[in-house]
Amino acid sequence: MQLLRLALLSLANRRFSALLTLLAIALSVTLLLAVEKVRSEARASFASTISGTDLIVGARSGSVQLLLYSVFRIGNASNNIRWDSFEQIAAHPRVAWAIPLSLGDSHQGYPVLGTNHDYFSHYRYGRGQALQLASGAVFDDLYEVVLGADVARELNYRPGDEIVLAHGTGRVSFVDHADKPFVVSGILARTGTPVDRTLHISLEGMQALHVDWQQGMPARGAARIDADQARQLDLTPKAITAILLGLTSPVSTFAVQREVNQFRGEPLQAILPGVALQELWSLLGIAEKALLLVSGFVVLTGLIGMLTAILASLNERRREMAILRSVGARPRHIFGLLLLEALGLTLGGILLGVGLLYVGLWLAQPWLLSQYGLFIAISAPGVYEAKLIGAILLASLLIGSVPAWRAYRQSLVDGLSIRT
Structure with a gap:
């Protein structure tokens, strides 16, 4: 305890350089843990x-x-899927339910999804959780919309x-559907x-928006059909974007996948969501490792900065070491003192870095959610993050041994008087 107190007093005596070193370590730790946090939370999300x-x-x-798009x-x-192809697939004896998805419109940068009531009945997220309404009801009228949170x-x-939807998926659209709010x-x-960032309308509503469009543009003059006239028309979709399938038995997954991939009506593809996710992460794995490697080097740079600061102060502290020897300190006590200083700086930097990380997450959480739809949970460090922190402490112990060993050698040579 006395040695720890001496280490803290020594750091306090050199507080300016100690604070700069501590801040460098803290920022590097924040970067490393932030990269790992975003990586793990992005995967979980x-x-x-x-x-x-x-x-x-x-x-x-x-x-x-x-x-990605579905x-x-x-x-x-x-390309799109013809409606008659959807009906054939939905009628397959091994298909328990089929959710049609139609994309292509937006509202102030948020995507609009055309679907049916099966979406709200069968869509699941997380650990099999169903969609719930916070207020209101599922769309029942042609011109009703259900919003994500x-x-x-x-x-x-x-x-x-009342809202007006826009054509296209960009944040800025020059063509809207103002005639059909x-x-x-x-x-x-x-x-x-992503459900939270989506507007949901019926497939018939999506068809009504484009019933008087030709070649991707609204028709001019007498060809325009207003909202009330659209209600009188046959609004069965001509095409959709994708289909979500639930099967009667998981055993039949590969058989149905093969049948869809060999579908004769048009070229279609069926994928397993889990396998596609693994493929996505394998593509991103190199970037993840590169980010972690860069962050690791930043931490190493911070620790080397600590080594430089301690080594630079050794010559100035030789009188201090001689005084400590005069009051009974042994060379091993000098070694332990320098090692405790290095560990103290690293531990302080880690604590400050973790604090900065959580403050940063608290401030950035709404922005990440609104801009990228990525929810970063503010939770205690996980096992892997704890291992990273342990690795940083171990590295500081090894790096701190260098000035500690030099101080130990100098104390043996100097004894009670400084030798030049």
């Missing part, structure tokens, strides 16, 4: 986005691309509010998935 869905069906393309609302489909919160919408019928409870 992606993995919890969809569960209970056996197959995702879309136009033939890459499996990762299909997963589940995460990232990117666009290379983030959409309602960010845009301050409530059931009964929608009314908010309900708001979903928060899920921590």
Whole structure:
């Protein structure tokens, strides 16, 4: 305890350089833990986005691309699926339920999803959790919309509010559907998935928006069909973007997947969500490792800065060591004193770094959620993060041994008087 007190007093005596060293270590620790936190939470967030869905069906393309646009609302489909193809697949004897998805429109940068009531009955996220309404009800009218939790919160919408949807998926759209406004019928409870950032309308509502469009543009003049006229038309969709399938038995997954991949009506592809997620993470694995490696080098740089600061102060502290020897300190006590200083600086830097990490997460959490749909939970460090902290302490112990050994040698040579 006396040696620890001496180490703290020595650091306090050199508080300016000690604080700079501590801050450098803290920032490097914050960066390392932040990279690991975002990596692990991003994986957990992606993995919890969809569960209970056996197959995702879309136009033939890459499996990762299909997963991204159908589940995460990232990117666009290379082609659509004809409605009659959906009906054939949904009628398959091994298919328990089929959820049609139609994408392509947006509202202030948030994607609009056309679907049916099966979406709210069968879609699952997390550990098989069903979608719940926080207020209002599921759409029942042609021009009703159900909002995700983030959409309602960010845009301050409530059931009964009227909104106008826009054509295209960009944040800025030059063509909107002002002639067919929608009314908010309900708001979903928060899920921590892309559902929170999505507006949900019926497939018929999606068809009504484009019933008078030609070649991707609204028709001009007498060809325009207003909202009331659209109600009188046959609004059966001509095409959709993707299909979520739930099967009667997991055993039949590969058989149904093979049948869809060999579908004769049009070129389609069926993927397993879990396998596609693993493929996605294998693509991102190199980037993850590179970020962790860079963060590790930043921590190492901070520890080397601590080594430099302690070594630079040794010559100035030789008189201090001689005084300590004169009052009974042994060379091993001098070694322990320097080692405790290094560990104290590292431990202080880790504590400050963890504190900065959680303050940063608390401040950045709403922004990450609104901009990227990524929810970073503020939780205690996990096992892997604890191992990283342990590795940092071990590295500081090894690095701190260098000035400690030098001080030990100097104390043996100097004795009670400083030798030059």
